[in-house]
Amino acid sequence: MNSIISLKNVSKRFGNKQALDHVNLEIPSGIVFALLGENGAGKTTMIRILTGTLKPDSGHAEVLGMHCLKESEDIRKKTGYVSDAPAMYDWMTAEEIGWFTSAFYDDLFPGRYVEALGAFDISPGVKIKHMSKGQRAKVALALATSHDPSLLILDEPTSGLDPMVRRQFLESMVDRAALGHTVLLSSHQISEVERVADWIGILHEGELKLVKPLQALRDSTQVITATLDHSDATVVLPRGDVLTESKNGRQLRWIVTDLADDWRQDYDENAGVVRVDQATPTLEEIFVAVCDPHASRPKSQPPEAKPSGEVAYS
Numbered sequence: 001m002n003s004i005i006s007l008k009n010v011s012k013r014f015g016n017k018q019a020l021d022h023v024n025l026e027i028p029s030g031i032v033f034a035l036l037g038e039n040g041a042g043k044t045t046m047i048r049i050l051t052g053t054l055k056p057d058s059g060h061a062e063v064l065g066m067h068c069l070k071e072s073e074d075i076r077k078k079t080g081y082v083s084d085a086p087a088m089y090d091w092m093t094a095e096e097i098g099w100f101t102s103a104f105y106d107d108l109f110p111g112r113y114v115e116a117l118g119a120f121d122i123s124p125g126v127k128i129k130h131m132s133k134g135q136r137a138k139v140a141l142a143l144a145t146s147h148d149p150s151l152l153i154l155d156e157p158t159s160g161l162d163p164m165v166r167r168q169f170l171e172s173m174v175d176r177a178a179l180g181h182t183v184l185l186s187s188h189q190i191s192e193v194e195r196v197a198d199w200i201g202i203l204h205e206g207e208l209k210l211v212k213p214l215q216a217l218r219d220s221t222q223v224i225t226a227t228l229d230h231s232d233a234t235v236v237l238p239r240g241d242v243l244t245e246s247k248n249g250r251q252l253r254w255i256v257t258d259l260a261d262d263w264r265q266d267y268d269e270n271a272g273v274v275r276v277d278q279a280t281p282t283l284e285e286i287f288v289a290v291c292d293p294h295a296s297r298p299k300s301q302p303p304e305a306k307p308s309g310e311v312a313y314s
């Protein structure tokens, strides 16, 4: 695989907090990769390592085949980055900040920048300090994309923006991926990224718990609901990796990956089961199953970390 981003055994600790713990990740080109994780999971730490502003304690990080620290200047020329609170010279107008930034890039930058401002409905003559948060975010995105970077990195790009602006932002990510560019975006907005992401990565307490194409994740993960003939009945777990189990009266509910094809055989009237149903979980349900410390994981059949392949649950 020709990776745009490559992390090998990357760890970072702040005091006694393990912000990243032996993270391995390969992101191919031409996709929107959504990095999901709760507050403090390590998303910004990972992004800072990729953008060369933070040195990992151990491991190796590359972007576009370049060393994240030693070649950070070259990486910056070929990537675009928008933080959740972009720092900009706010006494400049949108036009002035575009001219200022264009000095670092090629001759095509100004034209693309003016075009991007137009698409976002931003008046070039307005000073940054007189703009709303959403308008600033649009200027930041226009600045970060007008050198047509191969890789765009966005840390919580839509936080605090209204739904229309968020939609416009996310659609522009899909457009970029369609042109063969790669987008890495970190987010809490699971249902929103579900609409645009091609691949999903879930960070939990510094560990990368899952990396997988979204469609493959949907195809391999199922919600199984079994209605028991009485609430004390005991039944076997579905054959597969059971991530979580919950019980409500006579109803048992499991989130399972890699379910055996003939799993239904185990559930019939003799097994004390009146009915079984199978459904596809939402990304949010999978996220909770992977990350929620209160989720009940059956002890008799713990989810196994896979030794190889693209996905690992633990």
Ligand SMILES: Nc1ncnc2c1ncn2[C@@H]1O[C@H](COP(=O)(O)OP(=O)(O)OP(=O)(O)O)[C@@H](O)[C@H]1O
Pocket: 014, 015, 017, 018, 019, 037, 038, 039, 040, 041, 042, 043, 044, 045, 046
């Ligand atoms: N400069 C720092 N000094 C000390 N601790 C830090 C520093 N940066 C991050 N941390 C800690 O490392 C952990 C991971 O933080 P990080 O900012 O990467 O999380 P995050 O997933 O981006 O969270 P959020 O979604 O809240 O922005 C947190 O516990 C945080 O407190």
